[in-house]
Amino acid sequence: MSEAPLWSPSPAAIAASPMTAFMEAASRASGSDLRDYDQLHEWSVGKREAFWSLVWDHCGVIGEKGGRIMVDGDRMPGAAFFPDARLNFAENLLRRKGPTDAIVFRGEDKVSRRLSWDDLHALVSRMQQLFRREGVSPGDRIAAMMPNMPEAVAGMLAAASLGAIWSSCSPDFGVQGVLDRFGQIEPVLFIAPDGYWYAGKRIEIGEKVAAAMARMPSVRKALIVDYLGAADEVAKAVPRGEGLAAALSPFEPAEVTFERLPFSHPLYILYSSGTTGIPKCIVHSAGGTLIQHLKEQRLHCGIVEGDRFFYFTTCGWMMWNWLVSGLASGATLLLYDGSPFHPDGRVLFDFAEAEKMTYFGTSAKFIDAVHKSGLRPIDTHDLSTVRVISSTGSPLSPDSFVFVYEGIKKDVHLASISGGTDIVSCFVLGIPTKPVWIGEIQGPGLGMAVDVWDDEGRHIAGGKGELVCTRGFPSMPIRFWNDPDGAKYHGAYFERFDNVWCHGDFAEWTKHGGIIIHGRSDATLNPGGVRIGTAEIYNQVEQMPEIAEAICIGQDWEGDVRVVLFVRPAGGVTLDKELEQRIRAKIRSGASPRHVPAKIVAVRDIPRTKSGKITELAVRDVVHGRTVKNKEALANPEALEFYKNIPELQV
Numbered sequence: 020m021s022e023a024p025l026w027s028p029s030p031a032a033i034a035a036s037p038m039t040a041f042m043e044a045a046s047r048a049s050g051s052d053l054r055d056y057d058q059l060h061e062w063s064v065g066k067r068e069a070f071w072s073l074v075w076d077h078c079g080v081i082g083e084k085g086g087r088i089m090v091d092g093d094r095m096p097g098a099a100f101f102p103d104a105r106l107n108f109a110e111n112l113l114r115r116k117g118p119t120d121a122i123v124f125r126g127e128d129k130v131s132r133r134l135s136w137d138d139l140h141a142l143v144s145r146m147q148q149l150f151r152r153e154g155v156s157p158g159d160r161i162a163a164m165m166p167n168m169p170e171a172v173a174g175m176l177a178a179a180s181l182g183a184i185w186s187s188c189s190p191d192f193g194v195q196g197v198l199d200r201f202g203q204i205e206p207v208l209f210i211a212p213d214g215y216w217y218a219g220k221r222i223e224i225g226e227k228v229a230a231a232m233a234r235m236p237s238v239r240k241a242l243i244v245d246y247l248g249a250a251d252e253v254a255k256a257v258p259r260g261e262g263l264a265a266a267l268s269p270f271e272p273a274e275v276t277f278e279r280l281p282f283s284h285p286l287y288i289l290y291s292s293g294t295t296g297i298p299k300c301i302v303h304s305a306g307g308t309l310i311q312h313l314k315e316q317r318l319h320c321g322i323v324e325g326d327r328f329f330y331f332t333t334c335g336w337m338m339w340n341w342l343v344s345g346l347a348s349g350a351t352l353l354l355y356d357g358s359p360f361h362p363d364g365r366v367l368f369d370f371a372e373a374e375k376m377t378y379f380g381t382s383a384k385f386i387d388a389v390h391k392s393g394l395r396p397i398d399t400h401d402l403s404t405v406r407v408i409s410s411t412g413s414p415l416s417p418d419s420f421v422f423v424y425e426g427i428k429k430d431v432h433l434a435s436i437s438g439g440t441d442i443v444s445c446f447v448l449g450i451p452t453k454p455v456w457i458g459e460i461q462g463p464g465l466g467m468a469v470d471v472w473d474d475e476g477r478h479i480a481g482g483k484g485e486l487v488c489t490r491g492f493p494s495m496p497i498r499f500w501n502d503p504d505g506a507k508y509h510g511a512y513f514e515r516f517d518n519v520w521c522h523g524d525f526a527e528w529t530k531h532g533g534i535i536i537h538g539r540s541d542a543t544l545n546p547g548g549v550r551i552g553t554a555e556i557y558n559q560v561e562q563m564p565e566i567a568e569a570i571c572i573g574q575d576w577e578g579d580v581r582v583v584l585f586v587r588p589a590g591g592v593t594l595d596k597e598l599e600q601r602i603r604a605k606i607r608s609g610a611s612p613r614h615v616p617a618k619i620v621a622v623r624d625i626p627r628t629k630s631g632k633i634t635e636l637a638v639r640d641v642v643h644g645r646t647v648k649n650k651e652a653l654a655n656p657e658a659l660e661f662y663k664n665i666p667e668l669q670v
Contacts, residue, residue: 024454025424026433036451038318041077048073056450056462057532064468064490067092071100071310071466071493078313081114082106082279089491095518096508098491100282101306107277108286108305109179112346113140115324120351122169123327123374126246127216127357128366134169139176141272142169146177148270153208153240157182157278160288162206162238164190164197164228165334166215166356170244170263172343174210179286179305182278186288189333189629190215190224196629196651197231199297200290204500205237210263214247218358225253232258242266282306283497289337289440292628292652299507300500303340303443304493311444311494312344314465320378320407320434321451324349330380330409331359331367336630337440338380338411350378364389368396375404382412382631383419383435384568387561390422391589402428409434409449412632414536414554417458418562435460437524437536441512444494446486446522447534458558459533466492469534471526476516479528483550485540486524487516495520525552542635544573545580549613553635556584556616559609560602565592570625571616572639574668583668584616585638587625594621620667624658638662 033039038056045062046053048069053059063070068088075084085103092098115121121139124132134142155161161178165171165187175185188200190212201209209232214223232241242263243254254260286305290298316322328350332338345352353374359367359381371379379402389396396402408423408431415435423433434449437460446469450461463469468490471479499508515521525540537543537552544551553571560569567587573580586602588594599619606614626634629652637647641662650656 024456025420027454028452033452037321038452041318044077045073056452060465063465074310074314078317081111092491095491095520100493104282104306105279106306107279108309109176110277111309112176113275115349116140122352122354124169124354125370127361129216140275142173143176144272144275145267145270146173147180147275149266150177150181155181155183155207159183160204160206161185161208162201163187163210165210166190166212167334167339167354168356171334180275180277182280182284184285184288187334189335193651194227194230198234199651203300204288207239209238209241212244212246213249213253216357218361221247225256229257285497287340288500289443297649301440302497302500304497307493308443312341313347315445316345316348319448322348322350326350326377327353327374328378329353329376331355337443340443359385364392364394368400371402371405372400377404378407379405380409383410383415384631386410386419395426397426397428405431407432407434409436411436416558416561420457442494446488456531456533459529459535461533471528481528483525483527483537486522486526488520544582546582551614555610556606556614559606565589565598568625570633570635570638572635574642581617583618585620585622588621618667620665622661624655624661626653626655626658628652629654642668
């Protein structure tokens with residue numbers, strides 16, 4: 020890696036950072052002089068009670084804190100945070116009022132809307148009254164198959180205000196994908212649109228909504244949100260259906276009321292990707308989600324009241340749940356629904372310029388795609404207000420780190436972040452007071468006792484191993500749904516190392532105290548018994564303009580594992596022997612001889628989940644002749660056909 024950082028915060032920026040203000044508060048609270056982030060982090064994991072208590076106070080959590088901060092803190096699972104507290108998640112997100120923007124929504128180039136804070140309160144109030152009329156009570160589930168639009172945010176807030184549990188997915192899920200998720204949790208209400216726009220196409224989903232409703236007997240009513248102008252028509256064809264506008268018509272806006280409930284009261288049910296079986300239903304608490312998001316967004320992201328906060332996400336990805344928490348910091352949410360390349364790759368940068376975006380969140384794949392498209396927003400857009408560019412979803416390649424500074428914006432905090440649905444937050448993320456080094460996530464989050472361990476459970480200072488968290492934290496799941504003895508929950512994270520969270524990422528510490536994620540450890544390649552992260556191969560191959568994207572697996576072969584690389588060539592490019600040789604040379608010189616694939620195969624498409632992550636495990640199953648257990652989790656399941664019975668892999 021480079022000997023010079025790509026970016027360093029100015030002394031003035033460090034002085035003004037909310038992280039610095041918090042470090043000063045922590046120094047006073049601890050009676051010690053915490054001089055830098057590393058010392059602050061050490062205190063935050065060593066004195067977790069004092070740390071999380073200070074986060075509550077410093078971030079102004081609305082609620083009754085109670086006397087105890089942590090009980091059974093040494094147990095994972097089992098640690099309890101703020102066991103005496105009472106709060107309401109929605110009350111914390113709706114703390115602002117007034118005529119300024121709370122939400123700005125763009126649905127491709129078809130729809131544009133603004134909601135002030137007062138408008139948002141009014142919509143939440145009316146939805147709250149509707150939910151009450153429908154008999155919703157604490158602990159009931161409300162499921163939404165929704166575009167990333169204001170009604171999704173308001174519906175979640177109305178549900179949370181009553182203590183109901185919100186669960187969402189995106190409207191591109193098939194009927195079985197919806198049932199695999201929502202069928203497990205038996206919702207009492209189902210919210211869906213009349214359709215949505217994607218890549219300029221009008222996509223009607225009335226038949227899909229009707230088919231799903233026919234197989235969800237627990238649902239008392241389906242509320243159809245108007246997006247295409249056909250909500251009432253769709254509602255007539257849906258069992259127990261009603262247009263949302265019609266359902267809201269009896270209710271006038273009033274003060275939103277908030278049911279204060281225990282810190283550990285369930286807020287969200289999120290789902291594992293489901294590519295290896297029916298998705299696991301992961302239950303997250305209101306208090307744990309709130310305090311973790313406040314910590315990350317206020318301190319690590321530097322979000323303050325009036326910021327304009329964007330993350331490109333769908334309602335089926337945990338980044339949506341993370342994004343909406345920005346309301347608790349008084350930020351304006353900038354919502355976009357649709358293709359990030361419609362009508363072209365400029366659309367999100369157009370949005371950033373027009374709305375004076377301050378935080379631009381996206382995926383590593385989007386940054387790579389912008390780079391490969393030849394776009395240079397640094398030359399075409401005024402991004403002067405953008406303070407942070409954040410990337411997640413998959414490891415951000417070193418090449419993309421460089422492109423952000425050369426092709427998007429020179430003076431910006433590039434925050435590569437990593438965590439997951441499992442914790443609805445981050446283990447490692449941006450640190451605004453530290454420099455950015457090429458290819459590295461800056462460090463572990465405050466309060467997160469992150470480490471890298473070998474197979475024997477020993478700390479690895481400078482090699483690759485399992486990403487673990489050795490102490491409990493508030494945003495651990497409460498439980499899995501339909502897991503009464505906790506066996507599935509324990510098996511998912513605590514089976515590998517007793518009383519230690521093993522996340523399933525293959526990671527490495529850097530000499531700067533940062534982290535490199537090399538991919539999922541269950542997708543780690545093991546040729547000759549040596550562990551190799553797939554991201555190390557992608558980082559090399561995807562620098563080549565001839566390759567649009569790639570996916571890599573280990574194929575069981577003659578008692579060992581051989582590395583197989585599938586590539587989707589760029590338009591007009593054919594994978595021939597000469598290109599194969601150049602790919603191998605690039606990997607050999609940029610990674611190592613052990614990373615060089617035994618086979619390189621061209622494919623027409625690469626399967627990915629609904630949230631855009633490539634699915635190495637599904638490809639591996641197809642190559643080995645195994646059934647992919649849940650194709651409904653994939654955005655493009657038809658792509659799996661390209662990996663069946665490939666002649667090159669039989670020799």
